[in-house]
Amino acid sequence: MERSFQQTLGGGTAVAPADTRARVIRAAAELFAARGFAGTSISAIREASGTRSSSIYWEFGSKEGILAAVLEDAATRWHEHAFSEARRIDAECTADGPARLTAFLEALADALAARPEFLRLLLLLALERRDVDARSLQAIRNVRQRAVEDLAQFFIESGIAANLRPGLDLMELARGSLAFFDGSFIAAQIDPETTDLRRAFSLVRLGFAAFVRDTHHGGDDA
Amino acid sequence: MERSFQQTLGGGTAVAPADTRARVIRAAAELFAARGFAGTSISAIREASGTRSSSIYWEFGSKEGILAAVLEDAATRWHEHAFSEARRIDAECTADGPARLTAFLEALADALAARPEFLRLLLLLALERRDVDARSLQAIRNVRQRAVEDLAQFFIESGIAANLRPGLDLMELARGSLAFFDGSFIAAQIDPETTDLRRAFSLVRLGFAAFVRDTHHGGDDA
DNA sequence: TGTCTGCTGGAACGATCGTTCCATGCGGCG
DNA sequence: CGCCGCATGGAACGATCGTTCCAGCAGACA
Numbered sequence: 001m002e003r004s005f006q007q008t009l010g011g012g013t014a015v016a017p018a019d020t021r022a023r024v025i026r027a028a029a030e031l032f033a034a035r036g037f038a039g040t041s042i043s044a045i046r047e048a049s050g051t052r053s054s055s056i057y058w059e060f061g062s063k064e065g066i067l068a069a070v071l072e073d074a075a076t077r078w079h080e081h082a083f084s085e086a087r088r089i090d091a092e093c094t095a096d097g098p099a100r101l102t103a104f105l106e107a108l109a110d111a112l113a114a115r116p117e118f119l120r121l122l123l124l125l126a127l128e129r130r131d132v133d134a135r136s137l138q139a140i141r142n143v144r145q146r147a148v149e150d151l152a153q154f155f156i157e158s159g160i161a162a163n164l165r166p167g168l169d170l171m172e173l174a175r176g177s178l179a180f181f182d183g184s185f186i187a188a189q190i191d192p193e194t195t196d197l198r199r200a201f202s203l204v205r206l207g208f209a210a211f212v213r214d215t216h217h218g219g220d221d222a
Numbered sequence: 223m224e225r226s227f228q229q230t231l232g233g234g235t236a237v238a239p240a241d242t243r244a245r246v247i248r249a250a251a252e253l254f255a256a257r258g259f260a261g262t263s264i265s266a267i268r269e270a271s272g273t274r275s276s277s278i279y280w281e282f283g284s285k286e287g288i289l290a291a292v293l294e295d296a297a298t299r300w301h302e303h304a305f306s307e308a309r310r311i312d313a314e315c316t317a318d319g320p321a322r323l324t325a326f327l328e329a330l331a332d333a334l335a336a337r338p339e340f341l342r343l344l345l346l347l348a349l350e351r352r353d354v355d356a357r358s359l360q361a362i363r364n365v366r367q368r369a370v371e372d373l374a375q376f377f378i379e380s381g382i383a384a385n386l387r388p389g390l391d392l393m394e395l396a397r398g399s400l401a402f403f404d405g406s407f408i409a410a411q412i413d414p415e416t417t418d419l420r421r422a423f424s425l426v427r428l429g430f431a432a433f434v435r436d437t438h439h440g441g442d443d444a
Numbered sequence: 445t446g447t448c449t450g451c452t453g454g455a456a457c458g459a460t461c462g463t464t465c466c467a468t469g470c471g472g473c474g
Numbered sequence: 475c476g477c478c479g480c481a482t483g484g485a486a487c488g489a490t491c492g493t494t495c496c497a498g499c500a501g502a503c504a
Contacts, residue, residue, distance in 0.1 A: 020481085036350045039260030042462060053463080055482055063462065120349060126412045127346040128258045141413055168428075175409065175417075176425045180398075183405030187397065190348045191363055195397075203398045206390075207429035242451085264492060275493080277452060285492065 021059050021069075023049040029070045033121035036128050037067060064133065070121070071139045078118040078143070082111040083150050090154070100158045101205050109201040112185055119185055148174045160208060180204055243281050243291075245271040251292045255343040258350050259289060286355065292343070293361045300340040300365070304333040305372050312376070322380045323427050331423040334407055341407055370396045382430060399426055 027048035031040040042063060046053055060066045089107040093100050112119060126140050151174040155161040161170050184200040249270035253262040264285060268275055282288045311329040315322050334341060348362050373396040377383040383392050406422040 034353065036258050036260055038258055039350060041460075043460075052483060054465090054484080057463065058481065123408060124346075124349040126408065127342060128261060128350065130411060131256065137412070144409075144412065165428075172421075172425075176402075176406075176422065179405030179409050179422065180402045181405065182408055183401030183403065184398075186345060186348065186404055186408075187366075187401050189352060190359070190366065199394075200398065200401065203394075206387075263490075265490080274453060276454080276495090279493065280451065 020049075020051050020055050024051060024056055024059065024066065025070055025073050028066050029074055029121060030117060032067065032070060033117040033124065036124055037063075038128065064136075067125075067133075067136055068139075071125075071136055074118050074121060075139065075143045078115075078122075079146065081115055082108065082118075083147070085111045087154075090158075096159055098205060098208075101160060101208065102202065104154060104158070105201040105204055106198050108181070109198040112181075113188075113197050116185070116189070119182070120189065123182060123186065144178065148178055151177055177204055180207075242271075242273050242277050246273055246278055246281065246288065247292055247295050250288050251296055251343060252339060254289065254292060255339040255346065258346055259285075260350065286358075289347075289355075289358055290361070293347075293358055296340050296343060297361065297365045300344075301368065303337055304330065304340075305369070307333045309376075312380075318381055320427060320430075323382060323430065324424065326376060326380070327423040327426055328420050330403070331420040334403075335410075335419050338407070338411070341404070342411065345404060345408065366400065370400055373399055402426055402429075 024045060028040070028045045031044055031048060042053055042056065045066065046056065049056075056066070060069055086104055086107040090100065090104050093103045095103070122140055122143065125136060129136055148171065152161070152170050155170060155174065161173075164170060164173070180203075181201065184195070184197060187200070188195040188197050246267060250262070250267045253266055253270060264275055264278065267288065268278060271278075278288070282291055308326055308329040312322065312326050315325045317325075344362055344365060347358060351358055370393065374383070374392050377392060377396065383395075386392060386395070402425075403423065406417070406419060409422070410417040410419050
């Protein structure tokens with residue numbers, strides 16, 4: 001039987017279950033990101049987390065339950081790590097326009113390079129479980145939608161979106177940027193030694209010059 | 223025991239094994255692309271291809287052998303389909319510069335949309351089996367490298383690469399384009415109803431305006 | 445025609461899969 | 475202290491996994 005969905009708030013918890021839960025989620029996230037959902041066995045999660053199968057099933061109910069918990073945890077963790085980190089660096093940036101965009105892109109690339117597990121998990125599961133599980137796919141869609149909105153918000157705040165080409169949607173620009181980020185990240189995963197994520201991300205900045213009307217003062221460094 | 227690695231050339235083949243081989247490769251390719259390698263069982267391949275396990279193991283030796291054959295077959299098939307198709311349309315195009323680039327990008331997007339299994343297979347396996355099988359990963363790297371070279375070749379022929387910004391490598395531009403293609407394709411896989419691949423690919427054309435010095439005559443349609 | 449070789453049909457192998465069961469331990473509460 | 479309920483340890487479940495074995499059949503070659 002599965003434990004209640006509520007995370008034992010307030011009431012007297014007998015033994016600390018948070019340890020088990022957190023350890024399983026961490027181990028499962030790494031394994032899922034590395035080998036995929038189908039390629040990860042409960043035994044592997046059990047060994048990596050130092051728990052027993054019965055505890056895992058008590059906490060999560062099924063393998064799908066582990067995946068749901070992992071996705072939920074990773075989504076919040078990712079958002080706190082990557083975007084908040086990029087926004088924090090952005091807040092320190094006094095410049096505006098291209099220079100500010102550069103700092104933001106580099107911060108994003110560094111955050112991705114430092115903790116690649118989440119984006120790996122996201123993309124791998126999106127491809128692997130496309131027609132399998134609607135719930136996990138929806139969770140992935142939500143994370144991506146939020147990333148697009150955050151990007152659009154940054155474009156507005158940094159003044160890039162102020163003078164877009166006519167006929168070019170801001171959301172479309174954000175989606176395109178996200179697509180380029182994803183593709184560059186995958187390229188870095190496939191051959192890591194020949195791909196520099198920071199350098200790749202900086203290409204976006206150059207590309208942006210084509211989408212805004214020329215009002216800023218050039219800024220054409222390499 | 224596995225059959226000889228050579229594909230029974232010239233010698234008298236008793237019963238036609240090509241049927242079995244082709245059917246297994248086709249079925250396995252679809253299943254791998256949809257569910258991943260670990261998520262696809264021999265039983266599923268056996269049922270989808272209408273063969274028996276013993277025939278599969280006689281032909282391919284192991285599940286890894288199936289994967290190797292699928293990748294090899296898909297690589298050539300992909301290159302014939304997508305890039306040759308795009309080049310064929312390109313050969314019919316009398317224009318040059320941005321218009322020619324547009325036709326090429328749309329042809330590429332259509333080819334991807336018409337047969338998405340291969341790129342799905344490529345990206346899924348690249349993420350799923352990154353630290354598992356070096357051989358299949360190398361095959362994937364080869365396909366991508368060839369795609370980058372083909373892109374670069376097209377950039378040269380269509381006159382786009384003639385006047386690149388200083389400090390910007392042609393190969394880097396081709397790799398960036400490939401990354402954007404991959405990311406857009408994944409976006410189309412995750413939420414197909416809100417993503418138009420042709421439209422997304424056409425963004426590349428706009429972005430290119432930023433990477434070449436302005437010599438052509440504008441060309442700023444939506 | 446007889447033999448040889450290539451390939452198939454069908455059953456089976458041990459291992460591992462996800463999952464369940466139950467006895468046991470260990471808190472909090474009366 | 476004794477009861478209760480959450481959580482664990484350990485063993486086991488049937489199903490399915492990838493793989494193997496072998497008898498049998500159909501052309502090729504003599």
